[in-house]
Amino acid sequence: MTSETPAALAKAAERPRPALSMSTGRAGDRIFAGLSRGSGLVILAIMAAIAVFLVWKAIPALQDDKANFLTSQEWNPDGAPAKFGIAQLVFGTLMTSVLALVMAVPVAVGIALFITYYAPRRLAGVMAYLVDLLAAVPSIVYGLWGLNFLVTKMTGVSGFLNSYFGWIPLFGGSETGGRTILTAAIVLAIMILPIISAITREVFVQVPHAHVEAALALGATRWEMIRMSVLPFGRSGMVSAAMLGLGRALGETIAVAMVLSTTAGIDWHILKDGGNTFAANIANTFAMSGPTGRSALIASGLVLFVITLLVNVGARAVVARRKEFS
Amino acid sequence: MTSLSTKSSSLSSVSAGRKAKDRAAKVFVYAAFALAIIPLVSVLWTVISNGAKRFDGVFLTHSMNGLASKDAGGGAYHAIIGTLEQVGLTALISVPLGVLTAIYLVEYARGGRLGRTISFFVDVMTGIPSIVSGLFVLAFWLLALGMDFSGFAGALSLTILMLPTVVRATEEMLKLVPGDLKEAAYALGVPRWRTIMFVVLPTALPGIVSGVMLAVARVMGETAPLLLTIFITKAINTDPFSGAQGSLPTFIWDQSTDPNANAVDRAWAGALVLILLIMLLNLAARLVAWLRRPSAR
Numbered sequence: 001m002t003s004e005t006p007a008a009l010a011k012a013a014e015r016p017r018p019a020l021s022m023s024t025g026r027a028g029d030r031i032f033a034g035l036s037r038g039s040g041l042v043i044l045a046i047m048a049a050i051a052v053f054l055v056w057k058a059i060p061a062l063q064d065d066k067a068n069f070l071t072s073q074e075w076n077p078d079g080a081p082a083k084f085g086i087a088q089l090v091f092g093t094l095m096t097s098v099l100a101l102v103m104a105v106p107v108a109v110g111i112a113l114f115i116t117y118y119a120p121r122r123l124a125g126v127m128a129y130l131v132d133l134l135a136a137v138p139s140i141v142y143g144l145w146g147l148n149f150l151v152t153k154m155t156g157v158s159g160f161l162n163s164y165f166g167w168i169p170l171f172g173g174s175e176t177g178g179r180t181i182l183t184a185a186i187v188l189a190i191m192i193l194p195i196i197s198a199i200t201r202e203v204f205v206q207v208p209h210a211h212v213e214a215a216l217a218l219g220a221t222r223w224e225m226i227r228m229s230v231l232p233f234g235r236s237g238m239v240s241a242a243m244l245g246l247g248r249a250l251g252e253t254i255a256v257a258m259v260l261s262t263t264a265g266i267d268w269h270i271l272k273d274g275g276n277t278f279a280a281n282i283a284n285t286f287a288m289s290g291p292t293g294r295s296a297l298i299a300s301g302l303v304l305f306v307i308t309l310l311v312n313v314g315a316r317a318v319v320a321r322r323k324e325f326s
Numbered sequence: 327m328t329s330l331s332t333k334s335s336s337l338s339s340v341s342a343g344r345k346a347k348d349r350a351a352k353v354f355v356y357a358a359f360a361l362a363i364i365p366l367v368s369v370l371w372t373v374i375s376n377g378a379k380r381f382d383g384v385f386l387t388h389s390m391n392g393l394a395s396k397d398a399g400g401g402a403y404h405a406i407i408g409t410l411e412q413v414g415l416t417a418l419i420s421v422p423l424g425v426l427t428a429i430y431l432v433e434y435a436r437g438g439r440l441g442r443t444i445s446f447f448v449d450v451m452t453g454i455p456s457i458v459s460g461l462f463v464l465a466f467w468l469l470a471l472g473m474d475f476s477g478f479a480g481a482l483s484l485t486i487l488m489l490p491t492v493v494r495a496t497e498e499m500l501k502l503v504p505g506d507l508k509e510a511a512y513a514l515g516v517p518r519w520r521t522i523m524f525v526v527l528p529t530a531l532p533g534i535v536s537g538v539m540l541a542v543a544r545v546m547g548e549t550a551p552l553l554l555t556i557f558i559t560k561a562i563n564t565d566p567f568s569g570a571q572g573s574l575p576t577f578i579w580d581q582s583t584d585p586n587a588n589a590v591d592r593a594w595a596g597a598l599v600l601i602l603l604i605m606l607l608n609l610a611a612r613l614v615a616w617l618r619r620p621s622a623r
Contacts, residue, residue: 026517028519029517029519031519032518032522032523033519035426036426036430037434037440038426039422039423039424039427039430040426040430040431040435040440040441040444041444042423043427043444043447044444046451046486047447047450049466050454050462053465053466053470054465056465056470057465057469106358107362110357110361111355111358111359113358114356114358114359115359118355118356127359130362130366131363133366133608134362134365134366136543136544136604136605137370137547137601138600138601139547139548139550140547140575140578140597141369141373141547141597141600141601142369143579144578144582144593144594144597145369145372145373147582148372148376149372190362193362219339221340221345221348222351223347223348223350223351224344224347224348247453250455251453251454251455251457253455253456253457253550254549254550254579258579258582258583282457282461283549286553286554287553294464297461298461298464298465301457301461305454308453308454308458309450309453311453312449312450312452312453313450316449
């Protein structure tokens with residue numbers, strides 16, 4: 001990476017740029033402008049390198065793959081013949097992340113409303129800080145907590161849900177456990193809570209005072225004011241916050257890797273031990289992988305990268321569209 | 327707002343149904359906040375109470391060299407050294423790069439096409455899953471260039487995660503610098519780069535410093551990329567440029583995947599050290615921002 005800097009610098013310094021037209025043309029100015037421009041170009045180079053090297057190093061394994069990469073549920077890239085596919089990983093990743101999102105979004109919106117419209121003014125700052133602290137806890141600590149504390153509690157919860165709500169297909173099945181997709185989703189929900197609530201809060205603060213006061217002047221209760229003026233105004237902000245949270249959840253590795261007890265195959269019963277995700281699979285199998293195994297993991301990482309990229313770009317697009325309208 | 331709404335409900339013309347809905351909404355938002363605080367307290371409590379068991383002098387000054395995971399004793403000295411070196415290297419690479427990029431975006435690009443492209447890719451970079459940054463360094467540094475596992479490889483992968491945070495934090499701060507200051511400098515005939523270096527940057531410095539500290543705190547807890555780039559070792563390795571190196575997150579990962587009680591205790595103590603380091607950085611960042619806030623000057 002560092003080797004690209006001088007080349008980028010030289011290129012930037014050679015050509016006069018319209019952006020530099022305000023420069024006095026002194027050597028110091030040219031060098032400084034070149035340096036800052038070069039740094040920006042390094043970022044572009046890194047992004048390009050990420051795409052190029054992941055694709056390049058993924059190709060050998062994909063060529064060796066004797067199973068269908070997209071539909072196979074097996075992960076045995078170092079076997080002879082090498083057989084691996086991402087179907088189970090896609091399922092586990094989407095299942096945990098979507099469940100996490102379903103749990104986190106209502107709570108996060110509630111927190112944002114609480115801090116902007118319900119909490120006493122003086123305490124609101126402290127309360128917002130407390131929620132942000134959730135984001136400061138590293139994922140390995142959530143993993144440790146999830147594995148040693150939450151899993152033991154969730155064994156009972158799973159059993160309860162299974163015996164009373166077993167008629168819901170997701171909660172069905174004959175076995176229940178603690179190291180399940182549901183537990184992983186709960187840990188993920190806690191981890192994405194602060195980012196969703198922080199972004200939602202930012203949008204809620206921008207709601208025009210006139211809207212709020214007009215609603216109240218018409219005799220609305222606080223809830224009716226929120227429903228009529230705050231929520232409609234913040235809708236696109238909430239959507240993009242949820243999508244950014246989803247992007248975070250899709251790529252989360254260590255906490256999920258620790259909580260899930262990985263088993264092969266797609267299983268819709270989220271109360272049963274098992275499941276696997278892209279990131280957890282990489283973390284769990286990397287140390288024992290041979291050359292083909294590593295290449296296969298890079299291929300799966302590439303798929304994860306593309307999925308999160310699409311989700312994130314989608315979220316930004318929603319924000320950008322909202323800016324155009326307001 | 328708050329006072330207005332309480333008055334409106336005391337006008338007594340509000341029907342019972344609407345009142346009930348209002349009450350229900352209130353209960354819901356209070357409950358939502360409580361739901362967020364419960365895991366926070368639970369996590370901190372379990373880490374502190376379980377971590378205190380092995381949070382002692384031996385733990386902070388000894389490595390795991392020569393110890394099996396079932397043995398008592400041993401510590402995270404090698405991991406603490408590794409983490410500090412890796413994070414230091416990460417900051418050393420990403421702070422200059424990030425700050426200069428932010429300067430380019432705010433001072434030079436001014437909404438030009440290159441500026442918008444860079445800005446877009448900084449956003450994309452923010453969304454890169456941490457494990458993918460590790461895979462990239464694996465593909466690029468270890469597989470393509472044939473380098474060995476090392477602390478520096480870990481720092482490279484952390485850089486990818488830290489860079490966008492530094493760029494965004496610096497950008498926000500640079501945008502806040504009043505235009506008058508810059509114009510005054512230009513009017514005195516100060517060259518542009520000196521204006522940026524000696525007028526704009528010092529004004530924005532406290533904000534940049536606290537942003538960098540928060541970014542450091544964030545990458546300090548990253549585990550996934552390190553698993554793929556520094557590998558795992560029990561011995562002290564003070565040279566980040568050669569050979570496998572320890573780090574606190576991988577230490578916790580290694581110890582916690584062992585079902586042995588002694589190992590799990592060490593994992594908790596490691597988590598306590600990590601959380602303390604991160605909280606310290608967070609507090610320091612808050613302190614810097616608060617001490618040098620505009621109204622205090």
